[in-house]
Amino acid sequence: MTIDISIQSEFLDDTPNNSMFLHLTIICGALKFCLGQSKKMSFIKLAYIFDKTINMESGAFSSKITLSPWLISADFKKSLVISEAHEYIEFHSKDGKGIKISISSKGEEYISNIEGLNIFQNYLDYLREIKLAENRFESPTIRCETNVY
């Protein structure tokens, strides 16, 4: 059984950032706009984008050599599994070393609807700006959130 989401605009005002709609939008949006040349995304990269986007953190992607500290939240994991269970995204096993994630046609359709309804635009705009290569997560440098000098 899957859930097909139809969004009523009255539900979308002041959406709390723990809203499943928002989570689904960020997950599908990240998989649509932030893949670069790849077809699938790693769990770690999606976890980073999710955390930064939900907080709309400025400067999270401006450095090419560091990443800002991030949360691997239970909300993210839960929303990811729910999104997959309802076929908005797909998990691909990578030789027994975990999963890679891609957006499904249903997920693409969902994002098109969101774009058409002109909702969560700030989040989608934030996602569209992200340029982040997968290899940044091979041995990432997390920066200290300060500028003492």
Added chain:
Amino acid sequence: MYINNVKAIIKADTPEGIQDFGFSYDFSKGLNILTGDNSSGKSTVLSCINYCLGLEQLIGSKGSNALSPALHQALSYKGHSYNIYESKCSLGFTANNGKHYILSRQIKLSDEESFNEIEIQDGSVLFSKFIHSERDHQEQGFYKWLAEVNTLEIIEVESFNGGATKPLYMQNIFTLSFIEQTKGWSDLFSMMPSFGIKDPKQKVVEYCLGLNSLKINMELDYIKNEKNSVKSEWVQLVNELNFRTQSLQIYLSDYNHKTPISEKKINGIYVAEISKESKEIKIEAIINKIDLRIKESDNKVKNIERENIKSDDLLEKRDRIKESLTKYSDERKEISFLYDEEKLKLSNYKKALSDINSDLQGFKDVKKISIDRKWDKISTAQCPVCDSNIENKKDKGLSADAIEKTTDFLKSQKSTYETYIESSEQVIDRYDSVLSYYKKSIRLKREQLNSIYTDIKSPAFISIRFEFELRAELKHRKNELVSFNEFFSSTKEKFVEQSLNYFRLIKEEKRLKGVVSSDDEKIKNFWLEFKRLLKLFGYKSNGVDNITIKDSVPNRLLPTVSIKGQQAQYIRFVSSASDFVRSIWAYYFSLLIGGDRHPGFLIMDEPGQHQMRVDSMKELLKLSSELGKQVILAISQDREYDSKKVNISDLVEGIEAKKYNLLHIDDGAGCIVKMTDELQEK
């Protein structure tokens, strides 16, 4: 080489005084059958061959203890036992260089002379060499001499612990030629001492077949160690750089921290500071900015020197310092908070990682059972997604698909937590150094504030102290960065050095691996010969065509049985006892026939083990008689084959009499008899 004669001379204490006993047997170049009743002393005769060659470790321990007590304690003759006073044995052989030699070695001595010496008679020249001590494979050592006269190379091989190399000892090489009566039939090369050599059995086969892999694998191992050492130096350089960047609050661009990268990529590494707006400012730009600020400060000092400082200026400066002191204190609080938060996060993630590992193990275990696969089998019993308790799901079944999917999901989380934890530990070090910087800066600002107060109280004093302190701070920072930049450049040069070294090793490794592949033909021929002999000896346990010898682990270069759909098994585990003995015959004979570097002879003590069939024995003897190489077989005179007693004469039936040499040990007396003039002469 081949053996011409083996002799033992034993002086025993008899009622008639010290008398000489012993034996002497002559061998021919082809098949020799040493026969006699059970316990007649066949093994005693053969043990003297080992002993004279300094190879008694292949039948037991070092020294005379490996030999029968009848050679060094008491002998039995015509129903009487006599204590042995002194004994020695000798061996005449023709070496692979075509020359004849006689080796003599004491077994029991009347005085305290050394046993670890072998006398060598080379024509009219007599000299000795030592055994069983350091350097016995070098200039004055016996084994070097033995190797040289038999044109056998002494090759250095890698040791078991990967440390210094060791020679592949002659004691290892000569296991190609001896199979002892009991333990010798329990496995291939069962009596081979390892001497701390890595994979000694495989090395002896490589040596015998003349495979390139013997030398090259050592070079490959050397390259592997060199690569690891380059990598570890690389990591050390990375750590030094990281340590310095952390203390200076600057960052390096992405590069591989564990393995050397190309020179081009090394040159692309840059250093930057991350501004409050999360923008990168390269180190050169930071130095320029500091230079400008120093210049400004210089100008201020000049202005102060030209015009007397006004108290208004001092007051303004005081306010600025106060302001920055407050700012620093606030920032320190903020950073302390972030620091604590990161530490807490790190500890939570470590706990989460430990839970995930435990869950993964749980899923791995539950996958191995097919009945009653339920959530309660997973010890932590938490939802792998939301970490909440799954009490209510405990009895729910787990399908193979669910296990697979959950395991994959957990593995992704595991790698994410591991990556984060590793990076987070570094950022915590950075927070540490930032906090100590704040501590130092706040103290400095307080001192500056005190200076200003002093200046305000003494308006006559032209204060340039504040600017000096500020300038000193800037210059210090600049010096740190400049000195880091110099260090960074020199590290980059070292990186390039390591990189060139590393890629040279990779190229060489590739070339060597190509050379090793040329061994394939030799291994194939060895395998085909082995299969031919298995068929000849009547091996039946598994189809002979299912038996392979491969240049790959496990059981590299040893025979394995590969039955479709099953994992390959070492031949010993899937053959009947007698068939395994047949495979030992086939293996040793294949090496004797096809080996490039082999001592040249083969001695088997009681090859008819485990209900061996008579037809197999006959084939063994027939093959041995036709090889043109020396084979010495010790076979009981009467033995039960195929449930009936078979005499040795039945086994040699069909072999031309001139093609074998039958040496018969006297049924009554055994091998050790009273020395006659004839025996002495021999």
